Amino acid sequence: MAAMLVGALRRGSGCRGGLRLIAHSLRRFVSTLVVAEHEGGFVKPSSLSALAAAEAIAKDNKVSVLLGGSGPALHKAADHAACSHPLVSEVLVADSEALAHPLAEPWAELLRSVQQKGGYSHVIASSTSFGKNLLPRAAALLDVSPVTDVTAVKEPHVFVRPIYAGNALCTVKYTGEGPCMMSIRSTSFSPATEAMSETKVAPITQVDLSFLSEGKSTWVNLTSQDTERPDLANAPVVVTGGRGLKSAENFKLLEQLAEKLGAAVGATRAAVDAGYVPNDLQVGQTGKIVAPDLYMAFGVSGAIQHLAGMRDSKVIVAVNKDADAPIFQVADYGLVADLFEVLDELLKKIPEKK
Amino acid sequence: MKILVAVKRVVDYAVKVRVRPDGRGVETANVKMSMNPFCEIAVEEALRLREAGVAAEVVAATVGPAQSADTLRTALAMGADRAVHVLHDPDPARPLLPLAVAKILRAVALQEKPGLVILGKQAIDDDCNQTGQMLAGLLKWPQGTFASKVTLDTEKQKATVEREVDGGIETICLDLPAVITTDLRLNQPRYATLPNIMKAKSKVIKKVAAEDLGVDIRSDMEVIEVNEPPKRKAGVILSCVDELLDKLKNEARVL
Numbered sequence: 139m140a141a142m143l144v145g146a147l148r149r150g151s152g153c154r155g156g157l158r159l160i161a162h163s164l165r166r167f168v169s170t171l172v173v174a175e176h177e178g179g180f181v182k183p184s185s186l187s188a189l190a191a192a193e194a195i196a197k198d199n200k201v202s203v204l205l206g207g208s209g210p211a212l213h214k215a216a217d218h219a220a221c222s223h224p225l226v227s228e229v230l231v232a233d234s235e236a237l238a239h240p241l242a243e244p245w246a247e248l249l250r251s252v253q254q255k256g257g258y259s260h261v262i263a264s265s266t267s268f269g270k271n272l273l274p275r276a277a278a279l280l281d282v283s284p285v286t287d288v289t290a291v292k293e294p295h296v297f298v299r300p301i302y303a304g305n306a307l308c309t310v311k312y313t314g315e316g317p318c319m320m321s322i323r324s325t326s327f328s329p330a331t332e333a334m335s336e337t338k339v340a341p342i343t344q345v346d347l348s349f350l351s352e353g354k355s356t357w358v359n360l361t362s363q364d365t366e367r368p369d370l371a372n373a374p375v376v377v378t379g380g381r382g383l384k385s386a387e388n389f390k391l392l393e394q395l396a397e398k399l400g401a402a403v404g405a406t407r408a409a410v411d412a413g414y415v416p417n418d419l420q421v422g423q424t425g426k427i428v429a430p431d432l433y434m435a436f437g438v439s440g441a442i443q444h445l446a447g448m449r450d451s452k453v454i455v456a457v458n459k460d461a462d463a464p465i466f467q468v469a470d471y472g473l474v475a476d477l478f479e480v481l482d483e484l485l486k487k488i489p490e491k492k
Numbered sequence: 493m494k495i496l497v498a499v500k501r502v503v504d505y506a507v508k509v510r511v512r513p514d515g516r517g518v519e520t521a522n523v524k525m526s527m528n529p530f531c532e533i534a535v536e537e538a539l540r541l542r543e544a545g546v547a548a549e550v551v552a553a554t555v556g557p558a559q560s561a562d563t564l565r566t567a568l569a570m571g572a573d574r575a576v577h578v579l580h581d582p583d584p585a586r587p588l589l590p591l592a593v594a595k596i597l598r599a600v601a602l603q604e605k606p607g608l609v610i611l612g613k614q615a616i617d618d619d620c621n622q623t624g625q626m627l628a629g630l631l632k633w634p635q636g637t638f639a640s641k642v643t644l645d646t647e648k649q650k651a652t653v654e655r656e657v658d659g660g661i662e663t664i665c666l667d668l669p670a671v672i673t674t675d676l677r678l679n680q681p682r683y684a685t686l687p688n689i690m691k692a693k694s695k696v697i698k699k700v701a702a703e704d705l706g707v708d709i710r711s712d713m714e715v716i717e718v719n720e721p722p723k724r725k726a727g728v729i730l731s732c733v734d735e736l737l738d739k740l741k742n743e744a745r746v747l
Contacts, residue, residue: 240657241664242625242635267657271637274590274622278629283591283712286620296716301618302509306518306718314712354667355634358652362660371658375746399747407676417640417677418660423616424676426658432746442508449721453744455736461729470727471739483733488747 168196168294171256172203173249173263173272175240179214181205181222183372184264186329189223191262191322193330194291202228203340204252206237206245220340223330232345239357240268242275244350249276251349258317259294265321265427266371273321282316287427289326294318303423303446324371325429325450362418367393370419373402376430376448378421381408382437382458382477389414391481392436398488404428406444422447436477440465493607493646493668494549495538497572498597499531501556501563502617515717517584527563530612532570532681533674537642538610539571540679546644549573551604555588555596557581561697568692569684575697576600578705585715587618592709594626599705601631606669608651613638613673624673634666640677644668 170192174185181203192201203219203226205212212233219229230252236244249272253261261276263269265287277284290298295312297320312318370376377396383389389409396403404421405414421428423446433451438444440456440463448454449468456469457477466472473480503509504524511518527535538550552567553576554560564575578596582588601609614621628635636642636653640661643652649668654661656675684692702709730736740747 240662242628242637246629267638267655270621271625271635274625275629275635277622278591278594278626281591283589284622285713286622299619300721301718302503302518303616303619304721305509306511307721308715309717309719311714311716312712313714316712353634354670355636356665358663358665360657360660360662410677416660417656418658423619424613432740432744443505449724453740453746454724454727455740466727466729468724468727470724470744471736472727472729473731473733473736474729480733484737487733487737 168198168260169200169256169258170195170202170260170262171252171258172201173261173269174203174205174219175264175266175268176205176207176211176215176218179211179218181215181219183329184266184324186222187324187327188262188264188322189225190327190329191288191291192260193223193225194327195260195294199225200227201225202230202256202258204230204232204249204345206232206234206248208233208235208238216342220342226340229340229342230345231342232347234347234350236350236353240271241353241355241357242271243353243355245272246275246279247350248345248347250279252345253280253317261317261319263321264324266324269321273319277319280316280319282314282319283312284319284321285310285312286321288320288322300446303442304449305442323427325427367396368400368402370402370404370421370426371428373428374430375399375401375432375434376404376421376428376451377401377434377436378404378406378438378448379409379414379436380406380438381412383409383414386414388478391478391485394485395481395488398485399432401432401434406438406441435465435469436481438465439463440468493547494551494604495541495547496601496604496606496609497531497534497538497550497552497567498609498611498623499535499552499554499563499567500528500612500615501525501554501560502528502615505529505616511718511720515719517715517718525559525562527566528612528615528617530614530616530674530676533676533678534610534612535567535570535572536679536681537674539682541608541642541644546646547608551576551606553578553597553600555580555593555702564697565692566684568695568697569689570682571688572695574695576604576700577697578700578702580702580709587711587713587715588709589711589713590620590622591626592707592711593623594630595707595709596702596705597623597627598630599707601627607649608644608669609671611671611673613675624671628671631669631671633670635671635673636664636666637673638675639672640675642672642678
């Protein structure tokens, strides 16, 4: 269906009136390509949020999920994607060693090829480092302007996104003729939790990859922190430390508290710059955006750039010795006290996680 | 080798932005403007590469109204050799989108023929995080985004980039020419010294009109409204840990 429309669009390209008419009719047909990430044979939670965003665009959206990579984990993830959401009508699998790592160059070519064949009205990725790396490059190849970090969908082409570190919300309308490409903020779209009907499994299709060209970049390695803590972006409880912790040794107190609460550990830029924790724990405009049920900030002053990453948390607790710290303006519960005394007391009084 | 650095003039990062009552944007009149912090890091990295002897010239470029020349002066004062200013007056309802900026920078890059283009990871006003990736796509060059370490091998014409990704640090190797966007950890930008500020006044800023580059600057995005985020209801200051635990258990019900 979409392919027929795209063909008609091409035939009509010589006639301006026809082009306008066909483009208008193409706009009515909502279909979405979700670029999904997977790990260990499962679609990542951030990509499940992208599926929820696709549903927000249109209740009768027809969603194709694109997975790339190689090996058994890819095909296991494809099986997961096929039954991950009722709107999924197709899973596209791109099996190639060139896509085994998240290099933007081959991935953007893949995305362009799939879009040109599928003629989707929307292309959605999550605002992960992978999505932010890939989507603008693919959009440039398709000559369209993408929308970054969408937090709400008002109409199929009207979106809300934060600007100025979340201190302003901008409602934009996409008026282009090409596909509407967007990255979505995972914390703004909750993945569907209703049990999937076992009978609803989408077909899985292999993507023809003959277009892939010789790469100008090579992947070398990934250095990651081994941790048993939950993923910062998805944890229901986040415990964050700032400059006030004063040393990496003291951050272990925070990790003990996180252990008790089943929480993830976050940090401010000052704590990362000082070397207390690695940079992937940073919360803020530059780091991760989180919206947990409970966000506890210890020794955090509450700079604009940090608030950008956690202001949407349901309950915010702040512990700071400075009563004038900006963090208290957004905190639901504040304690003006020495954070080490508070941490000691919390560690004593909170029971071990069941 | 020549390095091209793109810089942007934005509302200073320490300013608390105020949304205009008419909902058409944020107040920018009488507001302090500065170089985007990520662009400062990009300029600094280009200068360090030149000081390490792997680059011969650093060219700073910006797209914007006449006042954007101030930002180029800052880059020149930090040590850039010369600058290119593509003049474009903004329209708030039809913002200059990263795609248009990338097309303009592509035209500049084709003229200047740099071996490396460095941009900031994102501008702190629109928070788009798009321009560098789009530029690389348009040029069909490899990209190293969110860089926290850059090593150039001019003999092999390759750049090794360590980049900040969600799970840690990823290392990739790019064939030159390439596009790199900078993350916070890449370096600490220097301050311009007064003598360098004075010297910068005599450095050349070449002015180009956007139309002269033959770039299509259509805008596919219409700004419908800008408003403030919902305000959080005021919190309370508690007196002790016991009270905090009681609130979290019984009032907020998150423990």
